[in-house]
Amino acid sequence: MKKFITIIIALLTIQSASAWSRAIHAGIAAIADANLTEQTKEAISQALDGRNIVYSAQWMYDMEKTKGYEQTKNWRSVAVAKNNKPLNAKKSLNHKEDIVRRAQGLEALATAIRAIEAGGLTKEQLADNIRYIVTIVGDLHCPTHYIYPEALELRKMHYFYNDKKQSYTGYWEHSSIAGTFNWKTNEFVHQLNRKTPEQIAAITKGSITNWVTKNAAEYRNIYTLLESGKKFSQKGLRVWQNSIYPISTEQAAIAGYRIAAILNGLFDSNVANVKIK
Amino acid sequence: MKKLTFLLLFTVVFSYCAMAWDNRGHSTIAYIAERHLTPRAKANIESYIGGRSIVYYASWMDFNRSTPPMDVTRDWHVDYWTDGHRTDADGNPQPPCSLTQVKRIVSEMGNFRELSDSLVNINIKYLVHLVGDMHCPVHIDFPTSRPMKIKIDNKTVKVHAMWDAYVLNSKHNGTSPMQLAEEFDILTAEQIAKVQSSTPDEWHNETVEVSKKVIDMIPESKKITYDNYFNEAIKYAEDRITVAGYRLAAILNSIFDK
Numbered sequence: 001m002k003k004f005i006t007i008i009i010a011l012l013t014i015q016s017a018s019a020w021s022r023a024i025h026a027g028i029a030a031i032a033d034a035n036l037t038e039q040t041k042e043a044i045s046q047a048l049d050g051r052n053i054v055y056s057a058q059w060m061y062d063m064e065k066t067k068g069y070e071q072t073k074n075w076r077s078v079a080v081a082k083n084n085k086p087l088n089a090k091k092s093l094n095h096k097e098d099i100v101r102r103a104q105g106l107e108a109l110a111t112a113i114r115a116i117e118a119g120g121l122t123k124e125q126l127a128d129n130i131r132y133i134v135t136i137v138g139d140l141h142c143p144t145h146y147i148y149p150e151a152l153e154l155r156k157m158h159y160f161y162n163d164k165k166q167s168y169t170g171y172w173e174h175s176s177i178a179g180t181f182n183w184k185t186n187e188f189v190h191q192l193n194r195k196t197p198e199q200i201a202a203i204t205k206g207s208i209t210n211w212v213t214k215n216a217a218e219y220r221n222i223y224t225l226l227e228s229g230k231k232f233s234q235k236g237l238r239v240w241q242n243s244i245y246p247i248s249t250e251q252a253a254i255a256g257y258r259i260a261a262i263l264n265g266l267f268d269s270n271v272a273n274v275k276i277k
Numbered sequence: 278m279k280k281l282t283f284l285l286l287f288t289v290v291f292s293y294c295a296m297a298w299d300n301r302g303h304s305t306i307a308y309i310a311e312r313h314l315t316p317r318a319k320a321n322i323e324s325y326i327g328g329r330s331i332v333y334y335a336s337w338m339d340f341n342r343s344t345p346p347m348d349v350t351r352d353w354h355v356d357y358w359t360d361g362h363r364t365d366a367d368g369n370p371q372p373p374c375s376l377t378q379v380k381r382i383v384s385e386m387g388n389f390r391e392l393s394d395s396l397v398n399i400n401i402k403y404l405v406h407l408v409g410d411m412h413c414p415v416h417i418d419f420p421t422s423r424p425m426k427i428k429i430d431n432k433t434v435k436v437h438a439m440w441d442a443y444v445l446n447s448k449h450n451g452t453s454p455m456q457l458a459e460e461f462d463i464l465t466a467e468q469i470a471k472v473q474s475s476t477p478d479e480w481h482n483e484t485v486e487v488s489k490k491v492i493d494m495i496p497e498s499k500k501i502t503y504d505n506y507f508n509e510a511i512k513y514a515e516d517r518i519t520v521a522g523y524r525l526a527a528i529l530n531s532i533f534d535k
Contacts, residue, residue, distance in 0.1 A: 180300070180340065181300065181304075182301055182453065183453065184455065184456070186455055187332075187454070190330060190332070191333050194328045194329060194330070195328075196328075238340060239343055239344050242340050242341060
Protein backbone atom coordinates (compact mmCIF):
# COMPACT_ATOMS: atom_id res chain seq x y z
CA MET A 1 0.00 0.00 0.00
CA LYS A 2 2.74 2.44 1.01
CA LYS A 3 4.58 1.77 -2.25
CA PHE A 4 1.51 2.62 -4.29
CA ILE A 5 0.85 5.80 -2.34
CA THR A 6 4.41 6.88 -2.99
CA ILE A 7 4.17 6.09 -6.69
CA ILE A 8 1.00 8.12 -7.06
CA ILE A 9 2.37 11.12 -5.21
CA ALA A 10 5.49 10.95 -7.35
CA LEU A 11 3.41 10.73 -10.52
CA LEU A 12 1.33 13.71 -9.52
CA THR A 13 4.46 15.69 -8.84
CA ILE A 14 6.16 14.76 -12.08
CA GLN A 15 3.04 15.49 -14.11
CA SER A 16 3.16 19.10 -13.00
CA ALA A 17 6.73 19.80 -12.13
CA SER A 18 6.69 23.44 -13.07
CA ALA A 19 3.17 24.81 -13.12
CA TRP A 20 -0.03 24.99 -11.15
CA SER A 21 -1.89 21.85 -12.13
CA ARG A 22 -4.44 21.91 -14.93
CA ALA A 23 -7.26 21.71 -12.36
CA ILE A 24 -6.00 24.75 -10.46
CA HIS A 25 -5.50 26.81 -13.62
CA ALA A 26 -9.03 25.91 -14.71
CA GLY A 27 -10.38 26.79 -11.26
CA ILE A 28 -8.61 30.15 -11.29
CA ALA A 29 -9.89 30.90 -14.78
CA ALA A 30 -13.42 29.96 -13.73
CA ILE A 31 -13.27 32.39 -10.80
CA ALA A 32 -12.06 35.05 -13.22
CA ASP A 33 -14.81 34.20 -15.69
CA ALA A 34 -17.41 34.60 -12.95
CA ASN A 35 -16.14 38.13 -12.35
CA LEU A 36 -16.03 39.37 -15.94
CA THR A 37 -18.48 42.04 -16.99
CA GLU A 38 -20.92 41.24 -19.76
CA GLN A 39 -19.05 43.52 -22.14
CA THR A 40 -15.78 41.73 -21.43
CA LYS A 41 -17.33 38.29 -21.74
CA GLU A 42 -18.80 39.17 -25.09
CA ALA A 43 -15.50 40.52 -26.43
CA ILE A 44 -13.57 37.50 -25.18
CA SER A 45 -16.15 35.08 -26.53
CA GLN A 46 -15.76 36.64 -29.96
CA ALA A 47 -12.00 36.42 -29.77
CA LEU A 48 -12.05 32.80 -28.60
CA ASP A 49 -14.62 31.50 -31.08
CA GLY A 50 -17.38 31.27 -28.51
CA ARG A 51 -15.24 29.66 -25.83
CA ASN A 52 -14.71 31.11 -22.40
CA ILE A 53 -11.35 31.59 -20.74
CA VAL A 54 -11.65 28.39 -18.71
CA TYR A 55 -11.24 26.34 -21.86
CA SER A 56 -7.89 27.98 -22.47
CA ALA A 57 -6.69 28.13 -18.89
CA GLN A 58 -3.61 26.07 -19.56
CA TRP A 59 -3.41 26.55 -23.29
CA MET A 60 0.00 28.20 -22.99
CA TYR A 61 1.42 24.99 -21.56
CA ASP A 62 -0.25 22.90 -24.21
CA MET A 63 1.42 25.00 -26.89
CA GLU A 64 4.97 25.22 -25.56
CA LYS A 65 6.26 22.47 -27.83
CA THR A 66 4.60 23.96 -30.89
CA LYS A 67 6.71 25.86 -33.38
CA GLY A 68 6.42 29.57 -32.74
CA TYR A 69 5.42 29.13 -29.12
CA GLU A 70 8.63 27.63 -27.70
CA GLN A 71 9.45 30.82 -25.83
CA THR A 72 6.34 30.47 -23.67
CA LYS A 73 8.06 27.91 -21.48
CA ASN A 74 10.03 30.84 -20.05
CA TRP A 75 6.89 32.75 -19.12
CA ARG A 76 5.86 30.84 -16.04
CA SER A 77 7.83 32.53 -13.32
CA VAL A 78 9.26 35.85 -12.22
CA ALA A 79 12.65 36.67 -10.70
CA VAL A 80 12.77 39.25 -7.93
CA ALA A 81 15.48 41.16 -6.11
CA LYS A 82 16.15 41.00 -2.38
CA ASN A 83 13.73 43.90 -1.92
CA ASN A 84 11.10 41.76 -3.70
CA LYS A 85 10.83 44.05 -6.70
CA PRO A 86 10.90 42.20 -10.02
CA LEU A 87 14.24 42.16 -11.80
CA ASN A 88 14.04 44.03 -15.06
CA ALA A 89 14.15 41.93 -18.18
CA LYS A 90 17.66 43.00 -19.13
CA LYS A 91 19.06 42.13 -15.72
CA SER A 92 17.37 38.76 -15.51
CA LEU A 93 18.19 37.81 -19.12
CA ASN A 94 21.88 38.39 -18.41
CA HIS A 95 21.90 36.51 -15.13
CA LYS A 96 24.36 33.65 -14.80
CA GLU A 97 21.67 31.22 -13.62
CA ASP A 98 19.44 29.64 -16.23
CA ILE A 99 16.43 29.52 -13.92
CA VAL A 100 16.63 33.32 -13.51
CA ARG A 101 17.07 33.91 -17.23
CA ARG A 102 13.96 31.82 -17.84
CA ALA A 103 11.81 33.76 -15.37
CA GLN A 104 10.22 36.11 -17.90
CA GLY A 105 6.60 35.80 -16.79
CA LEU A 106 6.05 39.42 -15.82
CA GLU A 107 7.65 40.74 -18.99
CA ALA A 108 5.52 38.40 -21.11
CA LEU A 109 2.38 39.47 -19.26
CA ALA A 110 3.19 43.13 -19.77
CA THR A 111 3.83 42.51 -23.46
CA ALA A 112 0.49 40.72 -23.86
CA ILE A 113 -1.41 43.52 -22.11
CA ARG A 114 0.33 46.25 -24.10
CA ALA A 115 -0.39 44.41 -27.35
CA ILE A 116 -4.11 44.29 -26.60
CA GLU A 117 -4.11 47.93 -25.45
CA ALA A 118 -2.37 48.99 -28.65
CA GLY A 119 -4.96 47.21 -30.78
CA GLY A 120 -4.53 46.26 -34.43
CA LEU A 121 -4.11 42.56 -33.63
CA THR A 122 -5.36 39.80 -35.82
CA LYS A 123 -8.05 37.61 -34.27
CA GLU A 124 -5.48 34.89 -33.62
CA GLN A 125 -3.04 37.33 -32.01
CA LEU A 126 -5.79 38.70 -29.78
CA ALA A 127 -6.81 35.20 -28.73
CA ASP A 128 -3.21 34.24 -27.97
CA ASN A 129 -2.68 37.31 -25.79
CA ILE A 130 -5.88 36.74 -23.84
CA ARG A 131 -4.78 33.17 -23.17
CA TYR A 132 -1.31 34.31 -22.10
CA ILE A 133 -2.83 36.68 -19.57
CA VAL A 134 -5.05 33.95 -18.09
CA THR A 135 -2.21 31.47 -17.66
CA ILE A 136 0.55 33.84 -16.61
CA VAL A 137 -1.47 35.70 -13.97
CA GLY A 138 -2.46 32.31 -12.55
CA ASP A 139 1.17 31.27 -12.35
CA LEU A 140 2.24 34.55 -10.76
CA HIS A 141 0.07 33.55 -7.81
CA CYS A 142 1.78 30.22 -7.32
CA PRO A 143 4.40 30.85 -4.62
CA THR A 144 6.99 28.54 -6.15
CA HIS A 145 6.93 30.53 -9.38
CA TYR A 146 8.94 33.27 -7.70
CA ILE A 147 12.67 32.98 -8.19
CA TYR A 148 14.86 34.52 -5.52
CA PRO A 149 18.34 34.62 -7.15
CA GLU A 150 20.12 35.04 -3.82
CA ALA A 151 18.41 31.95 -2.43
CA LEU A 152 18.21 29.46 -5.25
CA GLU A 153 18.85 26.64 -2.81
CA LEU A 154 15.19 27.02 -1.79
CA ARG A 155 14.30 25.34 -5.08
CA LYS A 156 15.95 22.17 -3.83
CA MET A 157 13.85 21.87 -0.70
CA HIS A 158 12.35 18.45 -0.29
CA TYR A 159 10.77 16.06 2.14
CA PHE A 160 10.44 12.35 2.51
CA TYR A 161 7.20 10.44 2.56
CA ASN A 162 7.38 6.67 2.88
CA ASP A 163 11.14 7.02 2.45
CA LYS A 164 10.74 8.58 -0.99
CA LYS A 165 12.17 12.00 -1.72
CA GLN A 166 9.54 14.52 -2.78
CA SER A 167 10.06 17.99 -4.19
CA TYR A 168 8.61 20.86 -2.18
CA THR A 169 7.98 22.98 -5.27
CA GLY A 170 6.25 20.00 -6.88
CA TYR A 171 4.03 19.62 -3.85
CA TRP A 172 2.93 23.24 -4.07
CA GLU A 173 2.21 23.14 -7.74
CA HIS A 174 -0.08 20.16 -7.68
CA SER A 175 -0.87 18.81 -4.26
CA SER A 176 -1.16 21.99 -2.20
CA ILE A 177 -4.88 21.95 -3.06
CA ALA A 178 -5.48 18.48 -4.50
CA GLY A 179 -3.87 16.90 -1.44
CA THR A 180 -6.79 18.22 0.58
CA PHE A 181 -9.75 18.83 -1.71
CA ASN A 182 -10.93 16.88 -4.75
CA TRP A 183 -12.40 19.96 -6.44
CA LYS A 184 -13.49 20.23 -10.03
CA THR A 185 -13.71 23.58 -11.79
CA ASN A 186 -17.18 24.47 -10.53
CA GLU A 187 -16.15 23.74 -7.00
CA PHE A 188 -13.28 26.19 -7.15
CA VAL A 189 -15.85 28.83 -7.96
CA HIS A 190 -18.35 27.69 -5.35
CA GLN A 191 -15.74 27.49 -2.62
CA LEU A 192 -13.49 30.43 -3.43
CA ASN A 193 -15.49 33.06 -5.30
CA ARG A 194 -16.88 34.46 -2.07
CA LYS A 195 -15.15 37.78 -1.56
CA THR A 196 -17.18 40.89 -0.95
CA PRO A 197 -16.92 43.79 -3.43
CA GLU A 198 -14.77 45.62 -0.87
CA GLN A 199 -12.43 42.66 -0.55
CA ILE A 200 -12.18 42.32 -4.33
CA ALA A 201 -11.43 46.03 -4.63
CA ALA A 202 -8.59 45.64 -2.12
CA ILE A 203 -7.24 42.57 -3.95
CA THR A 204 -7.22 44.27 -7.34
CA LYS A 205 -5.96 47.64 -6.12
CA GLY A 206 -2.55 48.79 -7.36
CA SER A 207 -0.45 47.87 -10.36
CA ILE A 208 0.60 44.43 -11.55
CA THR A 209 4.14 45.21 -10.46
CA ASN A 210 2.78 46.04 -6.99
CA TRP A 211 0.98 42.70 -6.90
CA VAL A 212 4.13 40.85 -7.88
CA THR A 213 6.26 42.69 -5.34
CA LYS A 214 3.79 42.01 -2.57
CA ASN A 215 3.45 38.38 -3.60
CA ALA A 216 7.22 37.98 -3.69
CA ALA A 217 7.51 39.20 -0.10
CA GLU A 218 4.64 37.07 1.12
CA TYR A 219 5.71 33.93 -0.70
CA ARG A 220 9.12 33.90 0.94
CA ASN A 221 7.25 32.67 4.00
CA ILE A 222 6.32 29.35 2.44
CA TYR A 223 9.92 28.26 2.77
CA THR A 224 9.59 28.48 6.55
CA LEU A 225 6.80 25.89 6.51
CA LEU A 226 9.11 22.99 5.81
CA GLU A 227 12.35 21.82 7.31
CA SER A 228 14.01 20.50 4.18
CA GLY A 229 14.69 16.78 4.38
CA LYS A 230 11.95 16.17 6.92
CA LYS A 231 10.49 12.68 7.01
CA PHE A 232 6.73 12.63 7.26
CA SER A 233 4.45 9.95 8.60
CA GLN A 234 0.94 9.88 7.16
CA LYS A 235 -0.38 11.82 10.16
CA GLY A 236 2.53 14.23 10.05
CA LEU A 237 1.92 14.90 6.39
CA ARG A 238 -1.72 15.70 7.11
CA VAL A 239 -0.81 18.16 9.85
CA TRP A 240 1.71 19.82 7.55
CA GLN A 241 -0.80 20.02 4.71
CA ASN A 242 -3.11 21.91 7.05
CA SER A 243 -0.60 24.77 7.07
CA ILE A 244 -0.51 24.94 3.29
CA TYR A 245 -3.94 24.54 1.73
CA PRO A 246 -5.39 27.75 3.26
CA ILE A 247 -2.59 29.69 1.54
CA SER A 248 -2.89 27.97 -1.85
CA THR A 249 -6.68 28.26 -1.98
CA GLU A 250 -6.50 31.94 -1.07
CA GLN A 251 -3.90 32.61 -3.76
CA ALA A 252 -6.04 30.80 -6.35
CA ALA A 253 -8.96 33.07 -5.48
CA ILE A 254 -6.81 36.20 -5.63
CA ALA A 255 -5.44 35.17 -9.03
CA GLY A 256 -8.96 34.75 -10.36
CA TYR A 257 -10.05 38.22 -9.25
CA ARG A 258 -6.91 39.80 -10.70
CA ILE A 259 -7.29 38.11 -14.08
CA ALA A 260 -10.84 39.46 -14.19
CA ALA A 261 -9.63 42.94 -13.27
CA ILE A 262 -7.06 42.94 -16.07
CA LEU A 263 -9.47 41.61 -18.70
CA ASN A 264 -12.30 43.91 -17.63
CA GLY A 265 -9.91 46.84 -17.90
CA LEU A 266 -8.90 45.78 -21.40
CA PHE A 267 -12.32 44.95 -22.80
CA ASP A 268 -14.92 46.94 -20.89
CA SER A 269 -14.87 50.63 -21.67
CA ASN A 270 -16.46 51.35 -18.29
CA VAL A 271 -13.66 49.76 -16.30
CA ALA A 272 -10.27 51.35 -15.69
CA ASN A 273 -7.20 49.51 -16.97
CA VAL A 274 -4.96 47.82 -14.45
CA LYS A 275 -1.60 49.52 -14.68
CA ILE A 276 1.49 47.45 -15.29
CA LYS A 277 3.79 49.63 -13.16
CA MET B 278 -6.18 -1.46 -16.91
CA LYS B 279 -9.47 -0.87 -15.13
CA LYS B 280 -8.17 -2.97 -12.27
CA LEU B 281 -4.94 -1.01 -12.05
CA THR B 282 -6.68 2.35 -12.27
CA PHE B 283 -9.12 1.27 -9.61
CA LEU B 284 -6.33 0.27 -7.31
CA LEU B 285 -4.13 3.30 -7.93
CA LEU B 286 -6.85 5.88 -7.62
CA PHE B 287 -8.29 4.34 -4.51
CA THR B 288 -4.87 4.27 -3.02
CA VAL B 289 -4.56 8.00 -3.54
CA VAL B 290 -7.86 8.56 -1.81
CA PHE B 291 -6.93 6.21 0.98
CA SER B 292 -3.60 7.92 1.52
CA TYR B 293 -5.12 11.02 3.01
CA CYS B 294 -8.54 10.13 4.25
CA ALA B 295 -8.55 6.82 6.00
CA MET B 296 -10.46 7.92 9.07
CA ALA B 297 -14.08 8.53 8.00
CA TRP B 298 -16.11 8.86 4.89
CA ASP B 299 -13.42 10.26 2.68
CA ASN B 300 -13.44 13.91 1.70
CA ARG B 301 -15.62 13.10 -1.31
CA GLY B 302 -18.25 11.49 0.92
CA HIS B 303 -18.23 14.22 3.58
CA SER B 304 -18.25 16.98 0.98
CA THR B 305 -21.18 15.39 -0.83
CA ILE B 306 -23.14 15.28 2.41
CA ALA B 307 -22.35 18.93 3.06
CA TYR B 308 -23.32 19.94 -0.49
CA ILE B 309 -26.66 18.16 -0.18
CA ALA B 310 -27.23 19.90 3.15
CA GLU B 311 -26.28 23.25 1.68
CA ARG B 312 -28.85 22.80 -1.10
CA HIS B 313 -31.53 22.48 1.58
CA LEU B 314 -30.52 25.27 3.93
CA THR B 315 -32.95 28.13 4.19
CA PRO B 316 -31.48 31.44 2.97
CA ARG B 317 -31.53 32.80 6.52
CA ALA B 318 -29.82 29.74 8.00
CA LYS B 319 -27.21 29.76 5.23
CA ALA B 320 -26.45 33.45 5.76
CA ASN B 321 -26.21 33.04 9.53
CA ILE B 322 -23.94 30.02 9.26
CA GLU B 323 -21.61 31.61 6.71
CA SER B 324 -21.30 34.71 8.85
CA TYR B 325 -19.64 32.52 11.49
CA ILE B 326 -17.27 30.67 9.13
CA GLY B 327 -15.68 33.58 7.35
CA GLY B 328 -18.11 33.62 4.44
CA ARG B 329 -17.12 30.14 3.38
CA SER B 330 -19.41 27.31 2.34
CA ILE B 331 -20.01 24.58 4.93
CA VAL B 332 -18.54 22.19 2.37
CA TYR B 333 -15.10 23.73 2.87
CA TYR B 334 -15.16 22.37 6.42
CA ALA B 335 -16.74 18.99 5.70
CA SER B 336 -13.54 17.08 6.57
CA TRP B 337 -11.96 19.69 8.82
CA MET B 338 -12.31 17.42 11.86
CA ASP B 339 -10.39 14.66 10.08
CA PHE B 340 -7.70 17.05 8.88
CA ASN B 341 -7.11 18.34 12.40
CA ARG B 342 -7.69 15.29 14.56
CA SER B 343 -3.98 14.80 15.22
CA THR B 344 -3.27 18.41 16.14
CA PRO B 345 -3.64 19.58 19.75
CA PRO B 346 -6.04 20.72 21.07
CA MET B 347 -8.20 19.01 18.43
CA ASP B 348 -6.75 15.63 19.36
CA VAL B 349 -9.37 15.44 22.13
CA THR B 350 -11.94 14.89 19.38
CA ARG B 351 -10.14 11.83 18.03
CA ASP B 352 -12.69 9.42 19.51
CA TRP B 353 -15.76 11.41 18.57
CA HIS B 354 -16.02 9.83 15.13
CA VAL B 355 -16.67 6.19 15.98
CA ASP B 356 -18.97 4.26 18.32
CA TYR B 357 -17.61 1.03 19.72
CA TRP B 358 -20.24 -1.62 20.20
CA THR B 359 -20.26 -4.85 22.25
CA ASP B 360 -23.24 -7.15 22.51
CA GLY B 361 -25.79 -4.41 22.16
CA HIS B 362 -23.91 -2.04 24.46
CA ARG B 363 -21.80 0.92 23.52
CA THR B 364 -18.29 0.62 24.87
CA ASP B 365 -14.93 2.23 24.42
CA ALA B 366 -12.11 0.43 22.65
CA ASP B 367 -11.23 -1.34 25.92
CA GLY B 368 -14.77 -2.61 26.42
CA ASN B 369 -15.85 -0.07 29.07
CA PRO B 370 -19.49 1.05 28.73
CA GLN B 371 -19.97 4.52 27.36
CA PRO B 372 -22.46 6.53 25.35
CA PRO B 373 -21.96 6.63 21.58
CA CYS B 374 -19.50 9.34 20.77
CA SER B 375 -20.77 11.01 17.62
CA LEU B 376 -24.40 10.83 18.78
CA THR B 377 -23.53 12.27 22.19
CA GLN B 378 -21.53 15.08 20.65
CA VAL B 379 -24.20 15.93 18.08
CA LYS B 380 -26.89 16.10 20.77
CA ARG B 381 -24.66 18.19 23.03
CA ILE B 382 -23.84 20.63 20.27
CA VAL B 383 -27.45 20.97 19.12
CA SER B 384 -28.48 21.71 22.69
CA GLU B 385 -25.65 24.19 23.20
CA MET B 386 -26.40 25.97 19.92
CA GLY B 387 -30.05 26.59 20.78
CA ASN B 388 -28.96 30.04 21.87
CA PHE B 389 -26.11 30.45 19.41
CA ARG B 390 -26.30 34.24 19.43
CA GLU B 391 -25.25 34.23 23.08
CA LEU B 392 -22.19 32.06 22.41
CA SER B 393 -18.78 33.33 21.38
CA ASP B 394 -18.16 33.49 17.64
CA SER B 395 -15.32 31.00 17.95
CA LEU B 396 -17.52 28.46 19.75
CA VAL B 397 -20.25 28.75 17.13
CA ASN B 398 -17.59 28.45 14.41
CA ILE B 399 -16.16 25.23 15.77
CA ASN B 400 -19.56 23.74 16.57
CA ILE B 401 -20.60 24.25 12.93
CA LYS B 402 -17.46 22.39 11.83
CA TYR B 403 -18.24 19.60 14.28
CA LEU B 404 -21.86 19.23 13.15
CA VAL B 405 -21.03 19.28 9.46
CA HIS B 406 -18.67 16.38 10.00
CA LEU B 407 -20.23 14.32 12.77
CA VAL B 408 -23.70 14.05 11.25
CA GLY B 409 -21.91 12.49 8.28
CA ASP B 410 -19.92 10.13 10.45
CA MET B 411 -23.08 9.10 12.31
CA HIS B 412 -24.43 7.77 9.03
CA CYS B 413 -21.30 5.89 7.94
CA PRO B 414 -21.96 2.18 8.51
CA VAL B 415 -18.58 1.19 9.85
CA HIS B 416 -18.53 4.03 12.33
CA ILE B 417 -20.42 1.58 14.47
CA ASP B 418 -17.41 -0.48 15.39
CA PHE B 419 -18.22 -4.06 16.38
CA PRO B 420 -15.55 -6.23 18.05
CA THR B 421 -16.09 -8.81 15.32
CA SER B 422 -15.58 -6.39 12.45
CA ARG B 423 -12.86 -4.25 14.03
CA PRO B 424 -9.94 -6.65 13.39
CA MET B 425 -11.48 -8.09 10.21
CA LYS B 426 -9.31 -7.68 7.16
CA ILE B 427 -10.52 -8.07 3.62
CA LYS B 428 -8.80 -8.29 0.27
CA ILE B 429 -9.44 -5.98 -2.64
CA ASP B 430 -7.49 -7.18 -5.64
CA ASN B 431 -4.25 -8.12 -3.92
CA LYS B 432 -4.40 -5.49 -1.22
CA THR B 433 -5.36 -6.26 2.36
CA VAL B 434 -7.24 -3.55 4.26
CA LYS B 435 -9.46 -3.31 7.29
CA VAL B 436 -13.22 -3.22 6.86
CA HIS B 437 -13.37 0.30 8.24
CA ALA B 438 -10.82 1.49 5.71
CA MET B 439 -12.69 -0.22 2.90
CA TRP B 440 -15.87 1.65 3.78
CA ASP B 441 -14.18 4.94 4.37
CA ALA B 442 -12.30 5.07 1.13
CA TYR B 443 -13.30 2.32 -1.25
CA VAL B 444 -17.04 1.73 -1.33
CA LEU B 445 -18.22 5.15 -2.50
CA ASN B 446 -15.32 5.39 -4.91
CA SER B 447 -16.00 1.96 -6.40
CA LYS B 448 -18.58 3.74 -8.52
CA HIS B 449 -17.98 7.44 -8.08
CA ASN B 450 -14.23 7.95 -8.13
CA GLY B 451 -13.52 10.96 -10.32
CA THR B 452 -16.96 12.47 -9.80
CA SER B 453 -16.89 15.70 -7.88
CA PRO B 454 -18.85 16.04 -4.64
CA MET B 455 -20.90 18.84 -6.15
CA GLN B 456 -21.92 16.58 -9.02
CA LEU B 457 -22.64 13.69 -6.67
CA ALA B 458 -24.89 15.93 -4.58
CA GLU B 459 -26.89 16.76 -7.69
CA GLU B 460 -27.20 13.09 -8.55
CA PHE B 461 -28.17 11.96 -5.05
CA ASP B 462 -30.50 14.82 -4.11
CA ILE B 463 -33.57 13.49 -5.88
CA LEU B 464 -36.06 12.76 -3.10
CA THR B 465 -39.42 14.49 -3.15
CA ALA B 466 -40.28 17.12 -0.56
CA GLU B 467 -42.45 14.56 1.25
CA GLN B 468 -39.69 11.97 1.28
CA ILE B 469 -37.20 14.53 2.55
CA ALA B 470 -39.57 15.62 5.30
CA LYS B 471 -39.94 12.00 6.38
CA VAL B 472 -36.17 11.46 6.41
CA GLN B 473 -35.72 14.59 8.48
CA SER B 474 -38.51 13.85 10.93
CA SER B 475 -36.61 11.23 12.95
CA THR B 476 -34.36 12.01 15.90
CA PRO B 477 -30.57 11.67 16.17
CA ASP B 478 -31.11 8.64 18.42
CA GLU B 479 -33.12 7.03 15.66
CA TRP B 480 -30.46 7.91 13.07
CA HIS B 481 -27.92 6.20 15.26
CA ASN B 482 -30.03 3.05 15.66
CA GLU B 483 -30.60 3.01 11.92
CA THR B 484 -26.84 3.11 11.33
CA VAL B 485 -26.36 0.22 13.75
CA GLU B 486 -28.73 -1.91 11.68
CA VAL B 487 -27.15 -0.91 8.38
CA SER B 488 -23.71 -1.62 9.82
CA LYS B 489 -24.72 -5.16 10.71
CA LYS B 490 -26.06 -5.69 7.20
CA VAL B 491 -22.99 -4.44 5.37
CA ILE B 492 -20.72 -6.52 7.57
CA ASP B 493 -22.88 -9.61 7.05
CA MET B 494 -22.59 -9.01 3.31
CA ILE B 495 -18.83 -9.57 3.39
CA PRO B 496 -18.14 -12.91 1.71
CA GLU B 497 -16.61 -15.69 3.75
CA SER B 498 -13.53 -15.63 1.57
CA LYS B 499 -13.03 -11.96 2.53
CA LYS B 500 -12.13 -11.29 -1.07
CA ILE B 501 -14.11 -8.24 -2.16
CA THR B 502 -15.12 -7.72 -5.78
CA TYR B 503 -17.71 -5.64 -7.57
CA ASP B 504 -19.89 -8.69 -8.03
CA ASN B 505 -19.84 -9.97 -4.49
CA TYR B 506 -19.82 -6.70 -2.56
CA PHE B 507 -19.33 -3.26 -4.11
CA ASN B 508 -22.34 -3.36 -6.44
CA GLU B 509 -24.64 -3.93 -3.47
CA ALA B 510 -22.71 -1.91 -0.88
CA ILE B 511 -22.72 1.21 -3.03
CA LYS B 512 -26.50 1.41 -2.64
CA TYR B 513 -26.09 1.65 1.12
CA ALA B 514 -23.31 4.21 0.78
CA GLU B 515 -25.33 6.43 -1.54
CA ASP B 516 -28.39 6.16 0.69
CA ARG B 517 -26.53 6.94 3.92
CA ILE B 518 -24.81 9.94 2.35
CA THR B 519 -28.04 11.32 0.94
CA VAL B 520 -29.95 10.86 4.17
CA ALA B 521 -27.10 12.41 6.16
CA GLY B 522 -27.20 15.48 3.92
CA TYR B 523 -30.91 16.05 4.43
CA ARG B 524 -30.60 15.57 8.17
CA LEU B 525 -27.63 17.87 8.45
CA ALA B 526 -29.71 20.53 6.72
CA ALA B 527 -32.56 19.92 9.16
CA ILE B 528 -30.30 20.35 12.18
CA LEU B 529 -28.63 23.47 10.82
CA ASN B 530 -31.95 25.03 9.81
CA SER B 531 -33.39 24.34 13.25
CA ILE B 532 -30.46 26.15 14.85
CA PHE B 533 -29.80 29.00 12.43
CA ASP B 534 -33.11 29.87 10.80
CA LYS B 535 -33.97 32.43 13.43
